Amino acid sequence: MIYLLGLVLAVPMAYIDPESLLGMRAFNGWNMVYYLIILFLGFLIFADERIQQAIVKQRFVSLILGIALLVLLDRGLFIKTQTPSVGPVFQETIASWCFVLAILGLCMKHLTVSGRFLSYATEAVLPFYMLHQPIILLTAFWIVQLRIPILVRYLIIVILSLAGIMLLYEGIRRVSVLRLCFGMKARRGKS
Numbered sequence: 001m002i003y004l005l006g007l008v009l010a011v012p013m014a015y016i017d018p019e020s021l022l023g024m025r026a027f028n029g030w031n032m033v034y035y036l037i038i039l040f041l042g043f044l045i046f047a048d049e050r051i052q053q054a055i056v057k058q059r060f061v062s063l064i065l066g067i068a069l070l071v072l073l074d075r076g077l078f079i080k081t082q083t084p085s086v087g088p089v090f091q092e093t094i095a096s097w098c099f100v101l102a103i104l105g106l107c108m109k110h111l112t113v114s115g116r117f118l119s120y121a122t123e124a125v126l127p128f129y130m131l132h133q134p135i136i137l138l139t140a141f142w143i144v145q146l147r148i149p150i151l152v153r154y155l156i157i158v159i160l161s162l163a164g165i166m167l168l169y170e171g172i173r174r175v176s177v178l179r180l181c182f183g184m185k186a187r188r189g190k191s
Contacts, residue, residue, distance in 0.1 A: 059105025
């Protein structure tokens with residue numbers, strides 16, 4: 001049943017006109033309806049323990065299925081549909097759902113212990129999310145112009161962006177007003 005939820009994602013991706021407001025794929029390749037459904041599915045998954053157990057149990061099946069669908073997509077072998085152009089979109093969307101399930105299943109199984117790092121990382125999620133795009137774009141703007149191999153440029157962008165994001169986050173987490181601006185709880189007063 002958890003894989004059938006992927007069809008709920010695939011239908012709007014395949015059949016909503018990409019030229020329309022709802023079908024526009026300017027959001028990293030997915031349309032607005034896709035993100036609304038993902039939001040709803042997130043609530044559904046975490047509201048029902050049985051769905052979570054199924055995701056954990058099927059985590060490796062999800063990973064293998066996602067890889068298989070992408071390999072078939074790369075080879076030009078598509079899910080058969082009435083409209084030939086819909087097959088690749090359908091397949092790509094279902095593959096992405098399988099990867100979401102695999103990642104969720106692996107994390108639910110193996111990220112169960114709490115510790116200092118997990119507490120730190122949990123608090124950093126929203127600021128990291130808010131900072132990552134502008135920092136990556138600013139870093140990449142300068143690095144992509146260098147005449148060095150693309151892999152080296154990629155590594156430089158990743159390392160400098162991560163360092164910049166973490167440096168800004170460390171500053172933000174120490175200032176109460178900035179903490180609130182970035183969706184973090186106010187610091188507790190020193191006793």
